[in-house]
Amino acid sequence: MTPTSHRTAVTPTPRRTAAATILSIALTGATLRVAVTSVGALLPEIRAALHLSDAAAAWLAALPVLIFAVLGAATPLLVRRVGPRGAMVAGLLVSALGLVGRALTGSAWVFGLCSVLALSGAAAGNVLMPGLVRRHGGQHLGAATALYTTALALASAGAAAGSTALATYAGWRGGIGVWALLNVAAACSWLPLRRPQERRGPLPRPSRGRLPRVWSRRVVLITAFFGFQSVQSYTVFGWFPTLLRDTGTSTPEAGTLIGLYAVVAVPVYLVAPRLPPARLRIAVLGLGLCQIAAYLGLIADPAGPTWLWMTLAGIGSGSFAVALHLIAGAGAGAGSTTSISAAVQGSGYLLAAAGPLLVGLVHGVTCDWAPSLVLLCVAAVISTSSGLGSLGQKAPMS
Known part of the structure; x- marks a missing residue:
């Protein structure tokens, strides 16, 4: 096999790679807050359906940042096992499972557990996105960063406004569950972006500076x-x-x-x-x-x-x-x-x-x-x- 043919076999065309990268970054950025804003928009309906007390509703509102703090810190352990791209795909799919689960349950406890699943994927995304943007964005790092943060903001707005509109026709369960489709689409978008370099050598570890x-x-x-x-x-x-x-x-x-x-x-x-x-x-x-x-x-x-x-x-x-x-x-x-x-x-x-x-x-x-x-x-x-x-x-x- 010639060097040219080998390169053709493992490297997609630059234009297709760029398009796939833009799609993946935008879709993933869009998933990072929808699990939060979709529930906030319909919290009164959820409280009434699941009979949540004031204290339980307060904990539900505080849950996103608790999960972001605790599970986000554990994301590097997953990265060392499956790589950044694999960790992102896994996080997106786990989040989709949680989004569907809490739309189907009638139990407050199961709703809380499914919320943990839904938010854990977002927690992993918060940690992984800067590195994946650097890895796949190349010389367009600034533009890629702007793309995913803008997608995050716009999807947050869409989930807040869209959930209430969807709930008019499909109830609060449809209003919060439909966003799982976005996570599945984002997970699928990363699959063509495998890079040979991802398996060459161990992942870099952050420095362990003293406190x-x-x-x-x-x-x-x-x-x-x-x-x-x-x-x-x-x-x-x-x-x-x-x-x-x-x-x-x-x-x-x-x-x-x-x-x-x-x-x-x-x-x-x-x-x-x-x-x-x-x-x-x-x-x-x-x-x-x-x-x-x-x-x-x-x-x-x-x-x-x-x-x-x-x-x-x-x-x-x-x-x-x-x-x-x-x-x-x-x-x-x-x-x-x-x-x-x-x-x-x-x-x-x-x-x-x-x-x-x-x-x-x-x-x-x-x-x-x-x-x-x-x-x-x-x-x-x-x-x-x-x-x-x-x-x-x-x-x-x-």
């Missing part, structure tokens, strides 16, 4: 920035559909408003991380003020211009992209950045789990959303202050 090297003052501030921003985002996805409906918004409109929250953050995702440090500080401050204004608006006039409050909150949620940008620049090299990323995201998501849980419990005790919105104002202040503080710290030299 003092990881937990610098700057990294602690970035963790607080990331964690308290996630507190707000996952509280919005988990509880705001219920909050909006309690203030007189219809079910379809509440889903649309959650979709609006996700969509308006997309321009911030694309622009903010590219700003120079001085302008980035102004952006972090402005994004934080948008969130605080949104929560105060909902307290002062909950039945007023809810589209304005949700737009402001959504714009402010774009600080999530700034947090990821700060994580990427926090290490002196690739190895230390991997260790810092694992520490920040693991600790940040554990911190974020307290948000939906506490908000749900406070509302259950007070039967009023104002105290919960005050808690979100506090989270926004801490997040913004931490982000500004981290920008004031010098990055390590590579």
